[in-house]
Amino acid sequence: MAKLRGTGISAVNYPTGMNLGGDPSQALIHATTSGSFVVSLSATDLGQGLRTVIGQIAAETLGVRMEDVVVDTADTDTGPHDMGTFASRATHRVGNAVIAAAVEAREALLDVAVDEFEAARSDLVFDGQGNLMVRGAPDRSLKIADIAAAAQFKYGRTIAGRGAWMKPKSPVDPETGAMDPDSTEAHACTVAEVEVDTETGQVTVLSIKSAYEIGQQVNPALVRGQIVGGAWMGMSHALYETTQPYYPDPEHAARDFSEYVMPGAHEMPEIECVVLEYPSSNGPYGVKGVGEMTANSPIPAIVNAIYHATGVRIDELPVTPEAILRGLDAKARAAGD
Amino acid sequence: MSPARHVVGRSVARSDALGHVTGRTVFTTDRAFPGLLHLKVVRSPVHHARIRGVDLSEAERVPGFVRALTHADVPHNVYTILGLIGVEPEEEFVLAVDRVRYKGEPIVAIVAESEQAALDAVARVKLDLLELPAVFDVEEALKPGAPIVTHWGNNTFMYEGHPCRRVRFGDVEAAFAQADHIVEGRYDTKPIEHAPTETTAAIAVPEANGRFTVYTNTQALYFSLDNTSIILQVPGNQLHFVGGTVGGGFGGKVDVIVEPLATLAAMKTNRPVKYAFSRQEEMQVSSTRSAWRIYMKDGVMADGRLIARKVTSYADSGAYSRQTPYALTKHAANAAGPYAIPNVSIDAYCVFTNRQPTSAMRGFGITMASFALEVQMDKIAEVVGLDPWAVRFINAYHNGDMKPHRKLVEDATLIETMQAAARLVGHELPDAFRTMTSDPRPDRGA
Amino acid sequence: MASTIVTFQLGEREVEVMVKPMTTLQAVLRYQLGQTAVKEGCRQGGCGSCTVLVDGEPMMSCLLPIEEVAGRHVDTLQTALPADAADPLQQAFIAEGAFQCGYCTPGMLLVARALLDRDPHPTRDAIIDALAGNVCRCTGYTPIVAAVEAAARARGDRDERGR
Numbered sequence: 001m002a003k004l005r006g007t008g009i010s011a012v013n014y015p016t017g018m019n020l021g022g023d024p025s026q027a028l029i030h031a032t033t034s035g036s037f038v039v040s041l042s043a044t045d046l047g048q049g050l051r052t053v054i055g056q057i058a059a060e061t062l063g064v065r066m067e068d069v070v071v072d073t074a075d076t077d078t079g080p081h082d083m084g085t086f087a088s089r090a091t092h093r094v095g096n097a098v099i100a101a102a103v104e105a106r107e108a109l110l111d112v113a114v115d116e117f118e119a120a121r122s123d124l125v126f127d128g129q130g131n132l133m134v135r136g137a138p139d140r141s142l143k144i145a146d147i148a149a150a151a152q153f154k155y156g157r158t159i160a161g162r163g164a165w166m167k168p169k170s171p172v173d174p175e176t177g178a179m180d181p182d183s184t185e186a187h188a189c190t191v192a193e194v195e196v197d198t199e200t201g202q203v204t205v206l207s208i209k210s211a212y213e214i215g216q217q218v219n220p221a222l223v224r225g226q227i228v229g230g231a232w233m234g235m236s237h238a239l240y241e242t243t244q245p246y247y248p249d250p251e252h253a254a255r256d257f258s259e260y261v262m263p264g265a266h267e268m269p270e271i272e273c274v275v276l277e278y279p280s281s282n283g284p285y286g287v288k289g290v291g292e293m294t295a296n297s298p299i300p301a302i303v304n305a306i307y308h309a310t311g312v313r314i315d316e317l318p319v320t321p322e323a324i325l326r327g328l329d330a331k332a333r334a335a336g337d
Numbered sequence: 338m339s340p341a342r343h344v345v346g347r348s349v350a351r352s353d354a355l356g357h358v359t360g361r362t363v364f365t366t367d368r369a370f371p372g373l374l375h376l377k378v379v380r381s382p383v384h385h386a387r388i389r390g391v392d393l394s395e396a397e398r399v400p401g402f403v404r405a406l407t408h409a410d411v412p413h414n415v416y417t418i419l420g421l422i423g424v425e426p427e428e429e430f431v432l433a434v435d436r437v438r439y440k441g442e443p444i445v446a447i448v449a450e451s452e453q454a455a456l457d458a459v460a461r462v463k464l465d466l467l468e469l470p471a472v473f474d475v476e477e478a479l480k481p482g483a484p485i486v487t488h489w490g491n492n493t494f495m496y497e498g499h500p501c502r503r504v505r506f507g508d509v510e511a512a513f514a515q516a517d518h519i520v521e522g523r524y525d526t527k528p529i530e531h532a533p534t535e536t537t538a539a540i541a542v543p544e545a546n547g548r549f550t551v552y553t554n555t556q557a558l559y560f561s562l563d564n565t566s567i568i569l570q571v572p573g574n575q576l577h578f579v580g581g582t583v584g585g586g587f588g589g590k591v592d593v594i595v596e597p598l599a600t601l602a603a604m605k606t607n608r609p610v611k612y613a614f615s616r617q618e619e620m621q622v623s624s625t626r627s628a629w630r631i632y633m634k635d636g637v638m639a640d641g642r643l644i645a646r647k648v649t650s651y652a653d654s655g656a657y658s659r660q661t662p663y664a665l666t667k668h669a670a671n672a673a674g675p676y677a678i679p680n681v682s683i684d685a686y687c688v689f690t691n692r693q694p695t696s697a698m699r700g701f702g703i704t705m706a707s708f709a710l711e712v713q714m715d716k717i718a719e720v721v722g723l724d725p726w727a728v729r730f731i732n733a734y735h736n737g738d739m740k741p742h743r744k745l746v747e748d749a750t751l752i753e754t755m756q757a758a759a760r761l762v763g764h765e766l767p768d769a770f771r772t773m774t775s776d777p778r779p780d781r782g783a
Numbered sequence: 784m785a786s787t788i789v790t791f792q793l794g795e796r797e798v799e800v801m802v803k804p805m806t807t808l809q810a811v812l813r814y815q816l817g818q819t820a821v822k823e824g825c826r827q828g829g830c831g832s833c834t835v836l837v838d839g840e841p842m843m844s845c846l847l848p849i850e851e852v853a854g855r856h857v858d859t860l861q862t863a864l865p866a867d868a869a870d871p872l873q874q875a876f877i878a879e880g881a882f883q884c885g886y887c888t889p890g891m892l893l894v895a896r897a898l899l900d901r902d903p904h905p906t907r908d909a910i911i912d913a914l915a916g917n918v919c920r921c922t923g924y925t926p927i928v929a930a931v932e933a934a935a936r937a938r939g940d941r942d943e944r945g946r
Contacts, residue, residue, distance in 0.1 A: 010711035011729050011755050013675035014703060019667035042558045045353070046586035047884025047921050052351045060345040071352065074558045074581030084557025085583075086591050086697055128343035172666055174497035177504030177683065178743040181670040187750050189758035211757035213750040221348035225880050225922065232923025233699070242527035243620060243693075247628055248474040248653075250384065250440070250692050255617045257829030257918060260532060265911045265924040274761050278750045285345050288748070292588075292699045299704070300711030304725065307715065315712060316525040317705075350877065357885030358873040358892065360820025360860035367819035534824045534832055534886040534920050584822075584886030585920050616825035 001199040005206070006309025010300040011189040014293035015182030016283065018087040022169025025093035026080035029058065029101040031159035033152050035130065035145020037062055037105065038070045042079035043094045048291050049222040050090050056218050057095045057284050061102035062109075063126025064144055080164075088289025091218065092183060093165050095284030100163030108159045109144070112151040116142060184280040186288040187213040190231075192269075192301035196309045198328055201321030203306060205235050205269040208298050212273060215280040215288030223290055227273045230294020235269065236262050237295060238302040239318050353582075364584050365538045365554040370609035373540070374403055376602050377455035377612075379445040379462045380622065381437035384473075384691040385484065388435050390465035391445060399461060401454025403606055406446040408432040411601060412570035418560065418593055419658060420567070428488060429657035429694070431568055431597055437466070438486055438656035439693050441622040448602045448610060471691035475630055475651040478688050486656055486689040494654070494662040494687035501687075502669045506741035507680030509636070512645030516636030518720050524633070524709035528653070529626040530619070531698055535584025537623055538613035539595040541603035549603055550577045551596050556586045564593040565600055576600070588697035592624050592659055624659050624696035627652040629705040631672075633713050636680075641723045641731045645680040648672045650706070652695070654687050659696035662687045668702035673741050674710040675751045676732040681741035729755060730770040737777030749775040791852045793818070794862025802849050809833045809844035812859060820860040820889040824918065831917035834890035835859050841897045843916070860889035863896055871937035872896060872930075881930035883921035890917045895931045903942075904935060 017023065028040040039058045045051045055069045062069070073079055082094060113132050114121050123135045133141035151157045172179035193206040208231045217223045240261045243254045254260035279286020299317070307313050312327030356362035379391075393405050408414050408430060415427040433444045445462055449455035470484040477483055478492040486492050493500040513519060539553040555561040558578045566573040583590060599612040614623060629652055636645035650668060654661035665685040673681045700707075718728040730752065738746040752775045759766050790799045793816060800815050809826070812818035812835065824832035826845045833845040836858040864870045868877065872895055875881070882888040891914065898905055898913040905913070910931045919927065 008715070009725050009729075009758070010707070010714075011675065011733075011751055011758075012707045012711065013671075013749075013751060014700070015667075015671065019663060019670065019702075042581075044556050044558060044581045044583055044586075046556060046583045047882075047886075049351050049353075049883070051353060051581075052349065055352060056344045056347070056349060060342055066344050066349050074579070076558055076562055076576070076578045079558075081559050082557075084555075084560050084591060085586065086556055086588055087701070172502075172742075174499055175503065175505065176743070177502065177506075177669050177741070179666070179670060180744055181667065181742065184748045185675075187675065187754040189751075189755040191758055191762045191764075209758065209762050211754045211761055213754045213757075215748075216346065218345050219348055220346070221880050222351070225883055225926070228925050229883065229921050229923045230699075232925075233920075237529060237704070241529055241532075243530045243625055244528050244628075247527040248477075248690075250473055254530070254620055256620065256827050257532075257616070257825055258827075260530060260620060262532070262918070262920075264918075265914045265928060268911075268924050268928070271923070271925060272761060274757050276750065276753060276757055278748070278753070280748050285342070292701070292703075296700050296704050296707045297711070299708045300715075303708070303712055304715045313716075315522060317527060317708065351880075353885065354877045354882075355868050357882045357888050358868050358876050359864065359866050360889045361866070362885050363819070364822070364886065366823065367813075369814070532920055534830060534884070534918060535822070536824070583884060585884045587920070616827060616829070 004196045004198060004309040005193065006305045007191060007193050008301045008304025008308055009189065009191050010297045010304065012293065012297045013185045013187050014088065014296065015185055016092050016289035017089045017167055017183040018083065019181045020170055020172060020179060021167035023083040023089055023093065024164060024166035025082045025097045026164040027094065027097040027101040028080055029105045029161045031105065031109065031148040033149045035143060035148045036068045036070055037064060038072055039098060040079050041071065041073040041094060042076055042082040043090055044074050044085045046085055048226060049219065050085060053091055053218045053222060054094055054098055058098050058102050061099050062106050063128060065130050068130055088292045091287050092283045092289050095287055096165035097163040099284050100165065101161035104161030105159055109147060112155055112157060112159065113147050116147060116150055183282055184288050186215065186290060186293055188293060188297045190297035190301040192298060192305045194302060194305040194309055196306060196324060201324035203239055203319065203324065205302060207270040209272040210297060211276060213276040213278055214290040215283050216277055216286035217275060218285065218287060220275065223275060224273065226290050226294050228271050231271050231298050234295035234298030235302060237317065238299045242318055362582060364535055364582055365540065365552050366611065366613050368540060368552055370540065370542055372608045374448050374450065374602065374606060374608050374610045375452040375455045376446055376448050376599060376610050377459045378443045379447065379459050381440055381442040381444060383466060383468050384440045384471040385469040386437050386466040387469060388433060388437060388444065389467055392463035395461040396447060396458040399454055399458040401450035402458045403448045403450060406432065406598065406601060408434045411568065413568050416568060418564055418660065419662060439691055441693055446598050446602065448606060473690050473692060475653050475688040475690065478690050486691055492689045494658060502665045502685040504669050504681060504683035504741050509645040509647045509680045509682040512680040513636045516644055517639040518637045520635045520637055520713065520717050520720050522633045522713050522716060524631040524712065526629045526705045526708065528628045528695060529698065531587040531589030533585025533587060533589060536614040536616060536619045537590055537595055539599045540609060540611045541599040542609040543603050543607050548575050548577055549600055550579060551600055553578060553580045553596050554583045554590055555580055555593065555596065556583060556590045561593045561596050565597045568597040569601055587699045588701060589623060592696050594623065622693055624694050626698035627654060627661055627695040631705065631709040633709055635713060635717060637717050637721060639721060641721045641728045643676060643678045643732050646673050646678050648683045650685045651688050654689050655692045655694035656689060657694040659694045661695055664702035668706055670742050671703045672706045675734050677734045677738045678741065726759065726766060726770065730773060735775050735778050751775065789849050789853050791854060792856040794858060805848045807845055808835065808847040808849050808852055811849050812844060818859040818861055822886055822889060824886065831890045832887050834893045834917065836863060836893055836897055839897060839900065841894045860892055863893060871941065872934040875930040875934035875937060879926045879930035879933055881922065881926040887917055887919045891927055895934065899935055899938060903938060907932065
């Protein structure tokens with residue numbers, strides 16, 4: 001009876017966007033008289049922080065502060081069409097639509113500013129703090145709020161933009177499978193360390209250490225949230241959870257949280273991550289989707305680590321203590337033969 | 338060098354932080370409406386049966402009972418979300434007609450003044466069912482003589498005349514004959530539930546102008562609106578969907594499962610109606626991640642190069658398609674992994690069994706493929722006598738490589754990502770791997 | 784069955800509700816008293832999202848018949864912590880990213896609040912034990928534990944400065 005330690009690795013890629021495309025997103029942006037910009041969407045935030053990330057993309061493109069952006073979602077009467085938040089598509093597609101809308105709104109703002117400043121368009125610079133100024137003349141600066149008010153009341157003009165982004169749907173060849181499934185691919189590599197108790201079959205995940213490459217990060221803290229939460233969910237998939245523990249037999253299906261086994265705070269492994277940034281060719285500011293993939297590489301890394309620790313190869317999930325003990329018994333019997 | 342940016346790339350505070358830590362964020366069932374009615378569903382207690390009769394007489398006598406909805410009340414009683422993205426056929430009913438195909442399938446919706454009255458009425462609905470043989474194993478379901486789950490005569494989703502999604506790239510059999518080693522594996526996974534802390538829910542509210550506002554925690558607002566419009570045969574502009582705050586999705590709130598019935602009930606009663614899943618319904622009725630069975634056969638050279646990969650995958654779609662047929666196509670585009678393999682054959686089957694339907698979940702079609710192929714890579718490493726890092730570096734794809742589905746690799750960084758992971762854990766890589774890049778190969782061989 | 788009147792203290796005020804017998808505290812708080820921060824993850828005592836404080840003790844309101852709190856003091860997140868999120872615990876949750884969807888957050892905050900009131904310098908193990916009844920599906924628990932540790936430190940610093 002012993003506690004055996006092992007290390008395992010895995011390396012994965014993950015696509016951005018609904019498979020084969022055909023999943024559009026649209027955005028509308030308009031300025032208010034107080035100088036804030038309302039971004040109207042139908043996209044849903046699942047808790048990953050999409051509203052915040054979209055606000056950042058809008059603020060960056062418009063040249064204004066984060067606090068000057070209001071993200072209004074989700075309401076089908078006011079938000080234009082969006083396909084939905086799934087397939088790691090939202091930041092990528094909604095972000096691109098928002099950039100297009102923000103560019104149009106920014107140009108409308110500059111049109112008014114050119115008249116207000118009586119300056120050349122190419123001389124106007126956003127300071128990112130809510131002001132527009134003439135290059136080289138810091139005293140010639142106007143608040144964006146004032147330009148917006150002037151647009152409304154002096155010039156009778158709108159400061160607004162529309163944006164849409166879609167990867168056109170493409171077919172798949174039924175004979176060869178030739179297809180264009182995704183917009184880009186993100187990558188991850190995970191190293192997991194486990195300790196297996198050969199008496200109880202229990203596996204303790206000591207650490208999950210990963211490198212992620214997900215294009216440009218819009219909000220590193222939110223990316224980290226996906227990586228850490230996903231590592232936990234991957235550990236849960238690998239070792240604990242299923243609705244049908246005797247699958248394919250449907251009996252004893254889990255009805256509630258007492259029967260649907262998931263690891264809790266006591267099972268937290270040490271989680272470390274490093275995030276590389278290689279901008280994608282078509283994402284907003286080089287974004288790639290990250291929301292789904294973070295449970296994926298921990299799973300085989302843990303299973304490979306169990307093999308390294310015990311010499312027991314288990315090809316079935318979840319890897320339960322029972323599976324470990326049966327595997328150890330089988331290995332002992334085989335050695336004895 | 339990327340240009341200086343003032344907000345993208347910064348960890349700015351979340352806009353919903355204040356609401357979350359003060360408890361003021363509004364989730365779907367936090368909303369109150371005077372006169373709210375509650376909808377609960379009578380569900381099949383068995384895995385597979387013909388419905389011979391439904392007796393509502395005792396249920397109707399429960400104090401607080403308002404009305405029942407059966408299939409006859411649903412204008413377009415066929416439910417498939419794939420229809421909206423052009424995938425056929427339509428095969429799931431909003432409310433069962435003459436057959437149920439999984440334990441939990443909805444048969445009758447009961448609307449009542451209180452949740453308890455609705456549950457009492459549900460308990461008093463009498464079902465006359467003739468149980469049929471059921472099938473639960475994906476390979477058993479494909480054998481001759483297996484109970485047939487679908488209405489089209491076999492237990493697979495047909496992909497343009499084929500019983501599976503196919504990838505054919507190069508010639509795997511010829512490559513197997515050339516290979517120094519053959520490595521085979523079978524990988525089995527079980528259904529997994531999203532288990533978000535907030536269950537699936539919608540509240541449909543009749544408005545004074547004749548429209549209906551539907552508050553929902555769907556992940557896809559217009560998807561849900563469009564589907565509801567088709568099922569209820571009302572113009573989309575009669576529907577106003579409001580949502581955007583979801584207490585955990587993970588792919589489990591994309592199936593448009595509660596909005597059509599809640600809205601239909603609101604139309605029939607002219608009162609607000611709430612349809613919220615209990616935790617048990619969320620666990621046992623709402624869609625799960627498919628169980629998968631993946632067979633992998635690899636042809637490997639003595640130096641560790643993968644020259645052929647043959648994958649046969651079975652996804653257990655449960656009793657109906659939901660989004661699983663789409664997943665098999667996505668799976669086929671990813672089952673070979675981020676590796677440059679010159680000969681690949683993939684057969685990916687969407688198989689129907691008599692269990693709760695499966696649908697999208699975080700990593701749809703790919704999570705379990707990554708499990709299988711990354712365990713397989715370690716097996717290959719052991720067979721050829723290389724360490725796990727080496728076999729991955731040797732086979733990693735580069736920009737410009739051709740993937741088995743005939744798309745050229747771009748934005749590839751598997752190599753750089755593995756190098757970063759090795760540095761993170763202090764694993765020293767040999768020079769050849771430490772200096773490798775994802776740049777296109779100079780020789781660009783097959 | 785006839786309704787009865789139950790009186791208890793909710794935050795700073797005394798409340799009186801008319802209820803059918805054995806109605807859960809959760810239902811009363813959510814649907815009669817506007818305390819929607821009390822969540823409904825399972826209604827079976829399995830997830831802790833319905834956690835409230837009864838006389839300072841964390842309890843699952845979905846398992847408590849309303850009669851059990853007659854004459855007692857109940858706090859929800861809305862009555863226990865300030866609406867401007869100025870409490871060090873709330874600030875720590877924000878700083879550490881201790882929530883994503885936010886559905887488990889009220890329960891987590893109340894459990895943490897009860898722990899720190901009882902034990903201002905808890906060990907990491909004590910924090911983990913305290914959170915054992917609360918399910919989170921998004922964060923993986925790591926930032927929640929970090930937030931409670933940070934809050935304990937911040938309260939400790941504030942207490943020291945106050946002297």
